[in-house]
Amino acid sequence: MSLTNKEDRWGVEKLRLAFPKKNTMLFKDVSFHFEAKEKILLLGPSGCGKSTFLHVLSGLAPKSIELPMRTKWKRIPERWGYIFQDPETQFCMPYVDEEIAFVLENRRIPRVRMPQLIQYYLDLVQLKLQNSHQLIRTLSGGMKQRLAIASILALEPEILFLDEPTALLDPEGTETLWQTVRRIGHDRTLIIVEHKIDHVLDFIDRVVLFNADGEIFADGPKNDILTRYKSKLDAFGIWHPDAWAGYSGRKELQNTDSIDRDSPVLTLKHFVVYRQKKAQFTAEQLTIFRGEWVAIIGRNGAGKSTLIEGIMGLLRSNGQIQWPFKKPEDHVQFVFQNPEHQFITDTVEDELAFSLRIQKLSDDEIEHRVSRQLEKYDLKNERLQHPFQLSTGQKRRLSVASAMINHPDVLILDEPTFGQDARNTFALLDLFQQLQNEGTTIVMVTHEMEIVRRFATHVVHVDGGRIIKDDCDGYKQSGGAEWVTS
Amino acid sequence: MSKGKNTILNLTDILVTIVIALVFGLVFRLMGPVYDLVQPLGLHLDALLYGIWFIAAPFAALLIRKPGVAFLAETAAALAEMLFAGSGGIVNLYYGLLQGAFSEAVFAIWRYKKFSVSVVSLSAFAALIASIILDAGYAYLPMLAGWNLILYLIFRIIGAILLSGLLPYVLVKGLEKTGVTQSLRPVTKEDYDVLDK
Amino acid sequence: MGDIIANRGKLFFKVNPSLKFLLTSSLFILYLFVHNLNTMIWASVFFLVLYVFACGLSGKWSFGFVLLTLILSLFSASAMILFGKGNTVIFHYSLIMMTQESLARGIMLGLRTFCFSLIGMVFATTTLPVPFFYSLMQQLKVPVRYAYGCLAAFRMLPVMGEELGHIRQAMRVRGMANQHGVKAFSNKMIRYLLMMLAQSIRRAQRTAIAMEAKRFSMTEARTYYYEIGWSVYDLYFLFILLITVTSGFICSSLFPVTPFTNVLDH
Ligand SMILES: Nc1ncnc2c1ncn2[C@@H]1O[C@H](COP(=O)(O)OP(=O)(O)OP(=O)(O)O)[C@@H](O)[C@H]1O
Ligand SMILES: Nc1ncnc2c1ncn2[C@@H]1O[C@H](COP(=O)(O)OP(=O)(O)OP(=O)(O)O)[C@@H](O)[C@H]1O
Numbered sequence: 051m052s053l054t055n056k057e058d059r060w061g062v063e064k065l066r067l068a069f070p071k072k073n074t075m076l077f078k079d080v081s082f083h084f085e086a087k088e089k090i091l092l093l094g095p096s097g098c099g100k101s102t103f104l105h106v107l108s109g110l111a112p113k114s115i116e117l118p119m120r121t122k123w124k125r126i127p128e129r130w131g132y133i134f135q136d137p138e139t140q141f142c143m144p145y146v147d148e149e150i151a152f153v154l155e156n157r158r159i160p161r162v163r164m165p166q167l168i169q170y171y172l173d174l175v176q177l178k179l180q181n182s183h184q185l186i187r188t189l190s191g192g193m194k195q196r197l198a199i200a201s202i203l204a205l206e207p208e209i210l211f212l213d214e215p216t217a218l219l220d221p222e223g224t225e226t227l228w229q230t231v232r233r234i235g236h237d238r239t240l241i242i243v244e245h246k247i248d249h250v251l252d253f254i255d256r257v258v259l260f261n262a263d264g265e266i267f268a269d270g271p272k273n274d275i276l277t278r279y280k281s282k283l284d285a286f287g288i289w290h291p292d293a294w295a296g297y298s299g300r301k302e303l304q305n306t307d308s309i310d311r312d313s314p315v316l317t318l319k320h321f322v323v324y325r326q327k328k329a330q331f332t333a334e335q336l337t338i339f340r341g342e343w344v345a346i347i348g349r350n351g352a353g354k355s356t357l358i359e360g361i362m363g364l365l366r367s368n369g370q371i372q373w374p375f376k377k378p379e380d381h382v383q384f385v386f387q388n389p390e391h392q393f394i395t396d397t398v399e400d401e402l403a404f405s406l407r408i409q410k411l412s413d414d415e416i417e418h419r420v421s422r423q424l425e426k427y428d429l430k431n432e433r434l435q436h437p438f439q440l441s442t443g444q445k446r447r448l449s450v451a452s453a454m455i456n457h458p459d460v461l462i463l464d465e466p467t468f469g470q471d472a473r474n475t476f477a478l479l480d481l482f483q484q485l486q487n488e489g490t491t492i493v494m495v496t497h498e499m500e501i502v503r504r505f506a507t508h509v510v511h512v513d514g515g516r517i518i519k520d521d522c523d524g525y526k527q528s529g530g531a532e533w534v535t536s
Numbered sequence: 537m538s539k540g541k542n543t544i545l546n547l548t549d550i551l552v553t554i555v556i557a558l559v560f561g562l563v564f565r566l567m568g569p570v571y572d573l574v575q576p577l578g579l580h581l582d583a584l585l586y587g588i589w590f591i592a593a594p595f596a597a598l599l600i601r602k603p604g605v606a607f608l609a610e611t612a613a614a615l616a617e618m619l620f621a622g623s624g625g626i627v628n629l630y631y632g633l634l635q636g637a638f639s640e641a642v643f644a645i646w647r648y649k650k651f652s653v654s655v656v657s658l659s660a661f662a663a664l665i666a667s668i669i670l671d672a673g674y675a676y677l678p679m680l681a682g683w684n685l686i687l688y689l690i691f692r693i694i695g696a697i698l699l700s701g702l703l704p705y706v707l708v709k710g711l712e713k714t715g716v717t718q719s720l721r722p723v724t725k726e727d728y729d730v731l732d733k
Numbered sequence: 734m735g736d737i738i739a740n741r742g743k744l745f746f747k748v749n750p751s752l753k754f755l756l757t758s759s760l761f762i763l764y765l766f767v768h769n770l771n772t773m774i775w776a777s778v779f780f781l782v783l784y785v786f787a788c789g790l791s792g793k794w795s796f797g798f799v800l801l802t803l804i805l806s807l808f809s810a811s812a813m814i815l816f817g818k819g820n821t822v823i824f825h826y827s828l829i830m831m832t833q834e835s836l837a838r839g840i841m842l843g844l845r846t847f848c849f850s851l852i853g854m855v856f857a858t859t860t861l862p863v864p865f866f867y868s869l870m871q872q873l874k875v876p877v878r879y880a881y882g883c884l885a886a887f888r889m890l891p892v893m894g895e896e897l898g899h900i901r902q903a904m905r906v907r908g909m910a911n912q913h914g915v916k917a918f919s920n921k922m923i924r925y926l927l928m929m930l931a932q933s934i935r936r937a938q939r940t941a942i943a944m945e946a947k948r949f950s951m952t953e954a955r956t957y958y959y960e961i962g963w964s965v966y967d968l969y970f971l972f973i974l975l976i977t978v979t980s981g982f983i984c985s986s987l988f989p990v991t992p993f994t995n996v997l998d999h
């Protein structure tokens with residue numbers, strides 16, 4: 051109201067928003083404006099409401115996502131495109147060409163022009179396919195993200211909302227995706243949510259900081275904000291270029307004395323894992339010893355998840371697999387890549403208590419452990435929420451927490467730190483380290499080379515469905531980051 | 537929030553209804569052979585199972601609570617069964633249309649305000665009437681021996697009430713606990729009141 | 734169904750889906766008024782012939798289906814055969830009373846089910862969901878929101894299958910699969926069902942949001958990536974169906990195999 055109704059100025063004033071059945075507001079009187087061609091980065095701790103905020107700015111809430119909300123003034127842009135945080139939410143059609151055609155249909159483009167335009171948008175994001183009538187499910191993670199961008203470009207948007215588009219991509223994929231965004235974002239407005247800011251910083255000109263209560267506490271030119279609020283950034287767990295340097299967790303390569311080379315916890319020989327009757331992973335030989343911290347690395351689609359899901363017996367496999375336990379399921383805990391696949395109960399609390407109840411622990415003991423776990427993983431306020439209603443980062447933490455709660459002997463995790471802010475990443479790493487010190491063997495898939503560098507005592511490098519390097523002496527010896535481009 | 541707005545189906549409602557219908561269509565398709573196999577017992581044990589065929593409409597209506605949902609669900613379920621090549625083929629479509637319409641009518645009588653066990657069971661019963669009307673013509677129902685016909689009808693009523701009255705009610709109650717129903721129902725005034733704190 | 738459907742080059746694949754849909758479903762109305770057993774017998778023969786030539790199933794599946802359908806159709810008529818009304822008793826034992834009339838009616842019913850199953854199968858195996866729903870929008874003016882709803886829902890099917898796998902895996906990983914006993918089993922089954930439903934609902938919601946984020950409009954006009962039109966095959970189809978149906982009627986009056994020209998007569 052107070053502001054001009056300039057054509058290309060959008061945003062909200064005094065936004066109030068609460069989720070149904072919750073008695074606290076997520077946003078209380080938040081105001082935010084943006085103009086054409088601005089490149090804005092939204093930063094904030096996990097769970098502070100960044101994704102929800104983008105929903106509001108784009109008008110998806112309350113139009114498609116009905117939420118109790120109110121604003122004093124609101125101006126929603128007409129032409130925008132949205133990359134969702136959850137990769138599974140992205141697509142509405144099964145085939146690549148149909149996905150883009152769907153947008154063209156909505157824009158009422160005549161049919162004759164469609165095939166040519168589909169090719170045009172695919173070229174724009176450099177997605178090269180033999181035949182564009184290909185099932186989206188068969189694309190790798192990186193290709194899917196590019197397609198997602200191509201399909202929103204087909205909307206010819208003035209404004210792009212990007213909600214952590216690279217959380218699941220390997221370093222190379224991340225790099226190329228941001229290059230694409232930079233190229234196509236040149237004369238458009240960009241509003242980006244991202245925890246990892248190294249790749250984004252150079253083409254951003256404005257930074258907005260949220261605190262854990264969903265308030266905007268700083269908003270201004272990039273350099274200004276980042277220097278002025280440096281200390282705050284750490285406190286709110288926001289990733290910044292020096293975040294790792296400030297982390298007090300292990301800096302040096304881990305010493306390997308605690309590893310007991312005489313007692314393997316897992317031995318694989320001629321191990322073949324199948325997906326849909328096709329051999330998708332082959333491991334000739336792999337031995338993991340008690341007390342190790344194993345990092346499984348490799349590009350998107352290399353077969354990392356396939357390997358560990360095979361180990362867990364979730365996929366059909368062939369060959370020899372040996373545990374030193376009578377009932378491995380009681381000793382080994384697993385965390386899925388997609389946290390939603392982990393959840394089988396209806397509240398955060400039950401999810402944590404689940405395996406304890408199976409063990410028939412006393413109610414007091416369960417209550418005690420669950421509360422402690424909620425505290426550690428920063429989920430206190432979400433205690434009674436349904437796991438699916440958490441933010442992406444919270445889901446990830448809950449899935450890890452539910453696996454760690456009964457102190458397993460072996461913990462296998464598929465990308466346990468994706469989508470986390472710096473504070474939670476460090477907290478998780480501290481917890482893993484503590485577990486390891488208590489004798490747990492940790493096996494984790496990760497794209498975060500800094501974790502590998504600091505913690506891994508054993509690096510397994512996977513590519514094309516095989517182990518191409520198996521280095522028992524940690525990362526240094528394995529020769530740096532050369533794998534990224536190999 | 538005007539009242540009128542809440543009664544119009546939005547895209548989410550339509551998609552959820554159809555997906556639910558599809559799940560049940562799949563269940564029907566898988567149930568089909570079981571149903572066919574108990575038939576030769578002659579004692580109409582199949583009639584007990586018949587009730588499951590009415591489940592889509594009350595289930596969807598309970599979930600979304602808007603006009604048209606019950607009819608849409610039952611029709612889509614029948615269409616799905618047809619496209620999955622269920623036994624009976626095109627016949628199912630007619631049954632689906634009529635059952636859906638009857639089911640819907642019951643919810644309409646209560647103006648989509650009441651969704652108690654009895655109303656849901658009544659809607660299952662209405663769908664049953666629809667199926668009997670069609671069966672009278674298509675399956676020569678009146679030509680059965682009297683005692684047999686009565687046995688048949690009793691079994692069908694029991695089946696309909698259990699499988700399409702109580703079962704969907706229990707299932708939706710279970711789903712409510714999972715929280716997915718929350719985002720399907722209109723935002724309440726209490727939810728808005730939080731914003732005035 | 735990819736590997737079951739053998740031949741997409743068959744004529745019926747090329748027929749306009751709306752036309753195919755309307756005509757096949759109107760057959761139900763037609764045969765509802767046929768009470769002549771001979772007509773039904775002959776119709777079954779001709780529809781079987783049609784099925785053999787037009788069905789999209791590959792050979793061994795195709796034969797198996799006919800056999801199965803025949804048996805199941807007779808099953809479905811069993812109540813009528815064993816407990817139906819009638820005067821000319823053939824067989825009587827306690828409650829079971831088989832009469833000529835009820836036998837005729839039973840066979841009539843069985844054949845009806847048989848025919849409709851065959852027709853349904855021909856339709857289902859030669860009609861792909863995507864062109865079908867596009868055609869419903871374009872020829873029958875089914876509102877875009879319902880047709881796209883159906884399209885999106887059908888596209889979720891394979892994902893739902895995967896989802897079932899994920900749920901099973903989760904149960905396994907979390908130790909639920911290790912519990913034994915009746916209670917644990919029923920608990921597990923209810924969990925499965927609820928999780929399946931909850932997941933499908935969530936997926937539907939997400940898809941709706943994704944569609945609206947891509948400016949899907951339920952009301953405004955749109956263009957179509959696939960345009961389904963008419964062709965000479967539609968004429969062939971019409972012709973083939975007409976021949977099949979009329980031959981049934983003609984043969985039944987020329988070569989009546991049974992004396993039951995109206996099974997409703999006493
Ligand atoms: N449907 C819902 N019902 C109740 N609470 C919800 C719902 N969805 C999200 N929340 C809560 O709202 C808060 C903000 O969620 P949001 O997804 O916007 O966070 P975010 O900042 O994007 O976090 P992340 O960085 O982890 O993605 C979280 O605390 C979450 O638990
Ligand atoms: N559900 C599936 N069905 C069929 N193929 C699959 C499926 N999931 C993965 N694949 C294929 O198996 C191969 C290995 O996939 P996998 O998920 O193990 O890779 P990853 O190394 O975990 O990659 P990311 O870093 O993206 O998680 C890929 O080529 C992928 O396309």
Ligand SMILES: [Mg+2]
Pocket residue numbers: 100101102135213441442443
């Ligand atoms: Mg988020």
Ligand SMILES: [Mg+2]
Pocket residue numbers: 354355356387464
């Ligand atoms: Mg993976």
